């Protein structure tokens with residue numbers, strides 16, 4: 001009988017995996033033995049890291065959007081619909097349209113969302129670049145600021161050992177901000193204060209979520225005059241007085257608060273009953289090797305929805321997608337999964353407006369910080385402007 005593979009979410013994870021699956025299973029698709037369907041709640045696909053460039057007036061945002069249908073191989077059915085319920089006994093996902101999508105295998109890839117409401121005053125007093133709207137608002141404020149202080153804060157999920165979206169983004173944007181202000185001739189009049197919470201995954205009292213990078217950051221920040229403070233776990237903002245308060249009892253005044261806000265899984269996942277993450281954060285309990293949702297043999301997940309200790313990043317998904325696609329293809333062909341994820345993450349961090357640093361780590365080994373370079377920035381620009389779309393199509 002024909003097997004149905006359903007992918008929920010047409011972002012980086014869903015798109016790469018749908019295309020990889022279609023390629024691997026083309027023989028069976030041609031014989032009408034397999035059907036691949038994707039549902040996503042948007043007709044459009046956003047290259048999310050592009051928002052960082054919008055915040056510093058280096059892009060308008062339109063260059064980072066494509067119609068989702070154009071990114072998928074023609075063999076994949078694509079429907080715009082919002083998943084509202086999953087029934088793991090009857091093996092179906094229900095869409096907001098009322099449609100029932102039956103599956104033999106389902107891949108849950110709905111990413112995560114910003115949850116600013118979880119910190120009192122942050123919505124009114126803070127800014128963030130993790131969405132295009134947020135980045136545009138921030139860009140406008142940067143355009144108006146002529147002197148004062150930009151405060152950088154970072155929040156982590158309460159679920160132990162789960163990172164926020166794109167672990168390196170707060171450092172990338174702090175250094176991009178320094179370069180941007182220098183370009184504008186404003187750097188001497190605007191102070192940048194980078195703060196980090198007390199507990200950041202495995203690191204306590206550091207400046208980054210991994211030890212080796214945390215240790216080199218003071219020398220990098222000293223070199224560009226960025227002030228820094230560890231153990232500042234943001235827990236309240238006074239938007240009128242423009243003061244940020246920490247759980248540790250400190251307060252810092254700001255003119256602009258550039259925050260990495262709390263993140264949670266999407267509503268559909270939080271209400272699915274599949275997660276037991278603390279504080280209703282909704283991260284899916286994920287087998288670190290097979291990438292199956294724990295306790296379910298025919299449910300896979302990857303990308304920002306998982307509870308794994310690796311970065312919620314495209315550079316992670318690029319290494320997870322083949323594991324999921326190979327495992328589903330093997331289960332269909334041989335009856336068992338064959339691949340195992342080792343926690344690998346590969347990316348190029350944008351360390352300032354014209355410097356790129358390769359990142360490479362896995363479950364066992366942390367990133368080894370290396371000097372950033374213009375060549376790195378050139379490759380990163382190539383990824384932003386074109387390679388990403390090839391990667392989403394499963395070509396790179």
Ligand SMILES: Cc1cc2nc3c(=O)[nH]c(=O)nc-3n(C[C@H](O)[C@H](O)[C@H](O)COP(=O)(O)OP(=O)(O)OC[C@H]3O[C@@H](n4cnc5c(N)ncnc54)[C@H](O)[C@@H]3O)c2cc1C
Pocket residue numbers: 008009010011012013014039040041042045047048049050051052081082083084109110111112129130131165166169266268302303304305312313314315316317347348349350
């Ligand atoms: C500012 C910023 C900078 C970043 N920088 C980097 C970087 O430098 N390097 C890097 O590797 N990564 C970076 N990332 C992270 C990277 O973009 C994400 O990790 C990646 O996009 C996550 O992919 P995903 O498919 O899990 O989620 P998404 O790309 O968010 O896709 C989720 C999809 O699910 C859909 N969806 C949501 N709910 C439903 C529902 N109920 N039903 C149907 N569809 C639904 C959405 O419309 C969307 O299409 C950055 C992210 C941001 C925001």
